[in-house]
Amino acid sequence: MRNMNSTDTSSRGEQTRHALIDAALKVFGQAGFDAASTRSISKAANVNQALIGYHFGGKRGLYLAVFGHILSQITEHMAPVIVTVSDRVEGFSEDVEMRRQEALEVLIVAFNGLIEMFGRADSAAWVRLIVREQQDPTDAFEILYEGMMGRMMNMMTMLVSLASDLPEDSEACRVRTHMLVGQVLLFHIARGTTSRHLSWSGLSPDNINTLKEQFRLSVEAQFAPGAAFQ
Template sequence: MSTESTLPPRGDVTREALIATAMQAFARDGFDAASTRAIARDAGVNQALIGYHFGGKRGLYLACFEHIVERVRRRIAPALRRIDEQLNERPADAAGRCEAALEALFGLTDAFADVMISGESAAWAQLILREQQAPTDAFRVVLEGFMEPVLRCLTRLIAMARGEREAEAHRLRAITVVGQVLVFRTCRAGMLHHLGWDDVGASEAAIVRRHIRATVGAVALG
């Protein structure tokens, strides 16, 4: 029997604890108001380890966004792989291309919706919204990490579904599609109240995905 430990190295555990704690602090208080002393205390580590692992407060802030990108990309990667496969098998007829594009589009929005309605994304959304309002170098991490690639993919699929060459109108539709998904995170409290839901469980998530599919189809082809 192997005597090697299956536990992650202590440094990785410390780094992950700091990122998880900092994510909540930065989302709640913003970069300037968040205290590295409080972050270290809540993470159960020495404050000096922030400098050791991240080079300081700014490095920790950027690491939070790199973590978001890694998690989102991991969640949507299967959908993106399926899209590549579907587009490589591009049907010859227009109706077939439209059907394939819509199937790929729905697969991507399903995956994105699952990310946005998960509890994990609550702090992510707050951080990204702050950066949307007053962009810093952290916004570019998100933009290049998944936002722009997803928008490009959506634009391509919408143009393909419509049998048209990519243009500004398709990019506008892609942004609208993203909005159809994001609203279930950014307006979560209002959404739960309006629908009379206590939370979004498996059955509610299925309802949300069906609604998003119907709306996305209308946006793409309408």
């Protein structure tokens, strides 16, 4: 029954690694790096505490491995969105007004991808970890930013530029892109205020749809041909 092939991803060691990363994601997300103890993580993973040292070199190594895992999950989810965007950008019209309209549509598609990703049930733990890292970024944040987030921000900036009159490399364009991201992400970041002000507990599929709908309305107004989007 046991598979001796060392490349088998279900070998005993691999199972242990997976169990630890999975448990660490939850425990680190819940408690933060310092408050999370290796004892509680190993207990949640049903694995011996000493194995954290063996497999990851220590608590910090496990933490970084968790971010590697988050990166692969985000990449997996956003890859199709990025492909769609790339494809459609290539086919954009030569006509300025038409291109703006096309870019706006693609922009909404891209942000919907973002909203859906963070609407996934298992993303709540990621968000906590990412938000904590944002406060003062360490190597763990580098993994995410270099691996995916930077690319995504640049893609969004390009779409904002194409959907407006702002040059892609202008500060205004980047600021406005950041603001759009803020419109979406605050619901995930500021759980405390969200749940009280909106009486939303967590983010149900209904809540996600409301978010997408209201975001679309907001963006369409901001990028309307007549809008003072200079």
